[in-house]
Amino acid sequence: MTHVEPTLAAPMPPSSIDFAQVFVAQSERSARIDALRPANRDRLFDGLTAAGITHVTVTFDGEGDSGQIENIGAWAGDKAVDFPAVEIPYAALTWDNPEVEMRQLSLEDVVEQLAYDFLADTHGGWENNNGAYGEFCFDASARCIHLEFNERFTSSELFTHEF
Numbered sequence: 001m002t003h004v005e006p007t008l009a010a011p012m013p014p015s016s017i018d019f020a021q022v023f024v025a026q027s028e029r030s031a032r033i034d035a036l037r038p039a040n041r042d043r044l045f046d047g048l049t050a051a052g053i054t055h056v057t058v059t060f061d062g063e064g065d066s067g068q069i070e071n072i073g074a075w076a077g078d079k080a081v082d083f084p085a086v087e088i089p090y091a092a093l094t095w096d097n098p099e100v101e102m103r104q105l106s107l108e109d110v111v112e113q114l115a116y117d118f119l120a121d122t123h124g125g126w127e128n129n130n131g132a133y134g135e136f137c138f139d140a141s142a143r144c145i146h147l148e149f150n151e152r153f154t155s156s157e158l159f160t161h162e163f
Contacts, residue, residue, distance in 0.1 A: 029093065036091040036100065037117070041145070044110045047088045048140035051107065052076050058115045058136040060126075063152065067127025069115060072108055083108045111138055114145070123149055130154055 048056065054077055059070045074081050087104040090113065094101055105113070115136050119126050126132040130152035137146045 056138040062127030063131025
């Protein structure tokens with residue numbers, strides 16, 4: 001008679017992580033981040049207006065678990081302009097500190113950060129699988145942000161025939 005050792009690993013002990021507490025903490029953190037966004041938007045629109053920029057366009061594209069902002073363009077009416085070399089305060093939370101951190105970022109960097117934030121909020125995972133592409137318009141005159149979002153997907157249809 002041959003002795004055979006088991007091939008399955010021993011069962012794992014129950015988790016000691018309180019997932020309900022983790023979800024509550026994440027929800028509270030998200031609410032704090034959302035509360036910072038209106039003032040960040042206001043400071044951005046004030047900075048764009050002071051620089052004579054009427055609107056900013058941001059194009060993005062992603063698929064296959066990778067995505068990025070492709071282009072950020074500043075406009076004064078219908079004329080493309082450069083972003084000025086100015087910085088504005090941007091309020092953020094970091095992962096390792098519960099306190100609000102005030103950073104000095106360029107206008108272009110604030111636009112990029114807000115675009116990524118809004119994509120994550122409205123279409124989390126936009127860069128996965130077939131991905132998505134689109135464009136933001138940060139309208140400084142109207143003080144609003146418009147997003148056109150195009151989601152890619154694969155479709156299939158089954159047809160069966162009997163003759």
